[in-house]
Amino acid sequence: MTGGIEEQMQLLRSRAAELSLREDWKEYINLYSHLISLCDHHHHHHHHSPGSDAKLHKTLCLALSNRAEARSRLRELSGALEDCDRVLEIDPTHLKALICKGKILLDLDRYTQASDCFQRALVYQGTGNAEALRRLLERCRRLEAQSRTGSLDISDWLLNGFGGNPPELAEYVGPVEVRRSANGGRGLSATKSVEAGTPLVITRAIAIGRGILPEKAGGSGESARMVMWKDFVDKIFDATEKCSRTLYLIYTLSAGDEEGDPGIPDMGLFSPEASKESFFLENKEPDVDKILKVLDVNCLTEEAFSAKVLGKNSGYCGFGLWILPSFVNHSCCPNARRLHIGDRVVVHASRDVKAGEEITFAYFDVLSPLSKRREMMSKRWQFHCHCERCRFEEKVFLVQELREIEMALESGSDAGGVVARLEEGMRKWMVKGREKGFLRASFWTAYSGVYESEKLIRKWGRQVPAEAVVAESVAEAVGGDERVLKVLLGRLKKKGGIGGSAGGGLQMERAMRLGRGTYGKVAKKQGMRTLLELALASNAH
């Protein structure tokens, strides 16, 4: 090798060291790209002795693995992965490339492949790395197991008052399948029967927008929202540019204007481990118009329990795009809920679900009357819900008296009176079973208004059914909900039940069940108990 190139490379490398100190990864990558092309060029255009060849290879491998590290810092994971693979082709024992590749695969939720890299690194490593590698391997193993079973336990985080980082969760595709839905489009269905609280899907967001909005809606609130949205859209486009799989997955989602058949995606697509390496797209340039439509149809607000249950901040606002949950349709009597932990969403059954049943969750608050829900649907979502509850309420709202009761509620009249009239009406109109729960859910604010007021309880007690009865019937109709849980727990507390040793009774069992439906099976008994205490202390609505 001539002195010229050696010197040039030396110079580039010391410049790179400087850039890395300044954390200027873009420039750092450019520099190493230059060095890599120098190596490639030199390799093709010069005759070499075996010794100089080895040296050149060594330089090239180092340059590639350094660029890979910088690329993965900027989350350009596909590019980083290609760099690692090039190194490992030249030198399959290259420690730096093996570790870097393992970490990238871990980031991509490909736990078995990541663990394979770390295992090999452990074999080839000299001294020093072993402890760190064992910890990485342990993490892979834990995540891999969780991605098979979906079982999670956030007890430690919970008992720690949600302090520190949220627990790391694995991607999980449970007993669900994308199928054609009764409403025409596609939907997610259960492939086997599961009980309330069972996790169905756990997945990372493509991007999340989070922020605190000013308390009062209005000018500044609106512009804050706009800034958050723009920031979020930028993150989405950034993600599609960096990963063809992401772009591919986004294209499987509904853009709201499908002509004809939107097609049923293969379930393998949604498991990072089962998924192919690369995705063929005719045009790698993102279709901006289409992506914006997809965001409009599929973005969901966060049911941030750590914000609500902990009463952290009432102005908290979060929304995001999660791929597989985007196939879940809305229902006003849903059977699933979502819970957000870090940037992952856990979709879990909020009541018992039978095999073949479609999985649905609420896109907006469904503890509200039909007219309010219709308003939400037309304002934010351009569809008309035909769920069992909407169909029933459309019918029953033909009854003049029910409309009068609703008007009484809206004009702020005595909640006890509203509840008493409704309960009486339901007897008259022979409303039974689940349908009772539907109407109670619609008039929820009246019920909770009574239960929260000693005065109203005293006044209307005899015409208003017990908390536990109403909570059960609402939960059976529309699934677990924090506010319903809170009413049930309030009752238990009055009787001295929660937390104490008396907590083993039937009522406590019911509360635990409702807790599992509301938050999912996220903790063992003691952890769940803590969660219930938090729910009771919360100011959810």
Ligand SMILES: C[S@@+](CC[C@H](N)C(=O)[O-])C[C@H]1O[C@@H](n2cnc3c(N)ncnc32)[C@H](O)[C@@H]1O
């Ligand atoms: C997040 S996507 C759900 C999956 C979608 N059905 C698909 O085929 O990809 C939201 C869209 O699904 C449709 N949708 C969801 N819930 C619905 C419901 N209850 N009734 C009618 N359409 C609904 C609407 O077109 C809505 O804009």
